[in-house]
Amino acid sequence: MSKLNAALGRINPKLAARVERGLRRVPFVRNLLEQQYSSIVGDLDASLHPYRGRLPSYPRLPKTGRSRADILAEMEMLQAEEQQRWRDGYVSGAVYHGDAGHIDFLNRVYALNAQSNPLHFDLWPSTVKYEAEIVAMTAHMLGAGETSGPIVGTVTSGGTESILLAMRAYRDRARAERGIERAQIVAPASAHAAFDKAAQYFGIELVRVPVGADYRADVGAMAAAIGEQTGALVGSAPSFPHGAVDPIPELAELAQARGVGLHVDACLGGFVLPFARGLGYDLPDFDFRLAGVTSMSADTHKYGYAAKGTSVVLYRGEELRRFQYYAVADWPGGLYFSPTFAGSRPGALSAACWAAMVSLGEDGYRSAAARILATANWIKFWVAQIPELVVLGDPLFVIAFASPTLDIYRVLDAMTHRGWSLNGLHRPAAVHLCVTLRHTEPGVAQRFIDDLRAAVAEVKANPSTTGGMAPVYGMAAAMPMHGVVEDMLKRVVDALYRVE
Ligand SMILES: Cc1ncc(COP(=O)(O)O)c(C=O)c1O
Secondary structure, three states: OHHHHHHHHOOOHHHHHHHHHHHHHOHHHHHHHHHHHHHHHHHHHHHHOOOOOOOOOOOOOOOOOOOHHHHHHHHHHHHHHHHHHHHOOOEOOOOOOOOHHHHHHHHHHHHHOOOOOOOOOOOOHHHHHHHHHHHHHHHHHOOHHHOOOOEEEEEEOOHHHHHHHHHHHHHHHHHHHHOOOOOEEEEEOOOOOHHHHHHHHHOOEEEEEOOOOOOOOOHHHHHHHOOOOEEEEEEEOOOOOOOOOOOHHHHHHHHHHHOOEEEEEEOOOOOOHHHHOOOOOOOOOOOOOOOOOOEEEEOOOOOOOOOOOOEEEEEEOHHHHHOOOEEEOOOOOOOEEEOOOOOOOOHHHHHHHHHHHHHHHHHHHHHHHHHHHHHHHHHHHHHHOOOOOEEOOOOOOEEEEEOOOOOHHHHHHHHHHOOOEOEEEOOOOEEEEEOOHHHHOOOHHHHHHHHHHHHHHHHHHOOOOOOOOHHHHHHHHHOOOOHHHHHHHHHHHHHHOOOO
């Protein structure tokens, strides 16, 4: 099997994709695949819909409305059940703050602003103020005070939207200024999937460049990948899979020398890294202090400790930002414009984001970063002491680990059985823990290491246990062509939307 995979791995990927598409159209192959998809998704179904049979289900509107008290009671019960895992620190990423007092405060702010919609800036000028200040505060934290020109941006709905908007801006700038129809973006293999999404949505060519042995962008290989059509390079600070901070100073120099943009994806690091150096961690510049950095994404709804649904995209100069806007002058509905993808937007989320930032202040973010970085450093040290595991690269707060001797996905499954929700990674096979404030609570980091040691020992004693995510990742790794796995993932999305 591995010889076959190695041989298949040498096939030109474009040719393989074409063969695969052709094969999948053959009725016999299609039927076989559909049977496989149904069987795999069928096995997952119960775990995707744990409330089936337990709670009333609504495939259509109820004839008469249900009482508010009844609805609230049901939701309170579900919330109490579902918050247990993240509140007790069993979850990688996902809830970055999670303190009850902070959540109550944001909920009060949301309630006060629940009707607000920044599309109607005349009705809610308070939201306009909040959004402008969110952008200004984030820009200042990321070096705006030390640049010659202005750093500007907008509030978006999340990291993915920030990245999509920036990529579209580079595409349209390349079109307008260089006559390039299909712009190219050069990104390290470790850059977030949102860059692939942008490429698919907007007809951009994404060139993925393998990372170095330290899991950081390989600057020489990135330089070699730049071509006539390149609109921008990408670097992460840090990357989602391995928590590696790319060599941004070198990428910025390269971008400037070749006359292209550089987007620094600081969705994860935007509110942690600005404080890391002051706390004694070794970190080169990664933001607008470097002249070659032309745009950044920083997620307020991660380490900015806002409620879910906001992020910030920043640009060096208003001209580049204008390529992300939408405006139409000949629509019968009137003169229309919007800064981001959505039309109407939840102003309450921007209000809550502003309130989170202003209530924490620099001191609040610095002390949160100190706790997170110290805890992550401790976890990294003790993971590395487990003889069967290796930590990938030298991360700051996203700790990825692999095993040269064990199936790491079985370790992931054994951790899941102990209540943990960690992230499975592949290419290479690994698992990561994204350390948040939840893990800085007393006893949580120690429990992680104790459980990880026990999980490793269990897999070592029974290396051939079946079930869980191990076979799914095994299949994805064995599949030289991705289309089949992607088709299967889309069937999982279908299943998520199925009502009983
Ligand atoms: C580095 C990085 N970029 C982008 C994103 C996408 O963010 P979102 O899930 O908010 O769309 C993530 C999410 O984890 C990330 O870690």
